[in-house]
Amino acid sequence: MVLPAAVLAGAAAGGGYGVVKTPQYAATSYVVVVPGEKTDPAAALGFAQAYGRVATDLAVSGDAQLWAGVSAGTLRSSVQAATSPDAPMISITARSSKPAKAVAMADGVARSLVLDSAHAAADTGVKVVEFARATKPVSPVSPSARLAALVGACAGGLLGGLGLLVRPRRKARDTVRGGPSATAPASVPAPASSPSPTTTPAPAPALALQQPEPEKV
Numbered sequence: 001m002v003l004p005a006a007v008l009a010g011a012a013a014g015g016g017y018g019v020v021k022t023p024q025y026a027a028t029s030y031v032v033v034v035p036g037e038k039t040d041p042a043a044a045l046g047f048a049q050a051y052g053r054v055a056t057d058l059a060v061s062g063d064a065q066l067w068a069g070v071s072a073g074t075l076r077s078s079v080q081a082a083t084s085p086d087a088p089m090i091s092i093t094a095r096s097s098k099p100a101k102a103v104a105m106a107d108g109v110a111r112s113l114v115l116d117s118a119h120a121a122a123d124t125g126v127k128v129v130e131f132a133r134a135t136k137p138v139s140p141v142s143p144s145a146r147l148a149a150l151v152g153a154c155a156g157g158l159l160g161g162l163g164l165l166v167r168p169r170r171k172a173r174d175t176v177r178g179g180p181s182a183t184a185p186a187s188v189p190a191p192a193s194s195p196s197p198t199t200t201p202a203p204a205p206a207l208a209l210q211q212p213e214p215e216k217v
Helices: 002-020 041-053 055-061 064-068 072-078 099-119 145-177
Strands: 025-035 079-083 089-096 126-132
Touching (some): 041 055, 041 079, 041 089, 041 126, 055 064, 055 072, 055 079, 064 072, 072 089, 072 099, 099 126
Antiparallel strands (some): 025 089, 025 126, 079 089
16 A cells, blocks of 8 residues: 555656746757868867856846846856767757747847857857757647656655555564564573471381290290
8 A cells, every 4th residue: 555655746746846837938049160261170160168067157147138138147047058979069949938038038148159259259269150050939838737746646655665565674674673572581580499497207006025924844
């Protein structure tokens, strides 16, 4: 009964979380790092890695938060940049409860990178170019209520199984330590009784030896 109850409790908790939690939408914008005329093409890959690491910082220092209409903290926590080890491309993904807001944040960070690289192109020899703008998402990326219920049921079953495995070990541990059911209560010996004095029987009186009378002549 413990395992089915744990599965049902986990499914109910996961389903409730999926219903209550606000769905999240994701939008992704792409930019590419292009080398200048006198710059080694291999340098573009290294600059792409560098721009990807500081994408949100450059966006906050620029005008990305104004274009997206969000605060600097929201921009840092909602936007992630990823790079490729084979191509000088940067993907910028933004998450929000509103699809239009996710698009605005992704495009705002990409635009901020393009402007910042243009200002530093004389020193770096590369520039960031917009490759593809973000499209408005039509479905959320957060798990649905059904999927959350399934995950919760799996977690509940796992916890219930672990609980069943722990209980016998605990009982065996109590038995080894000498619990109530380990050994029968020891009997207390009764006090020894003092020996009663023995009476020595009186010796029987010795029979008097009768002398034979002398015969008369």
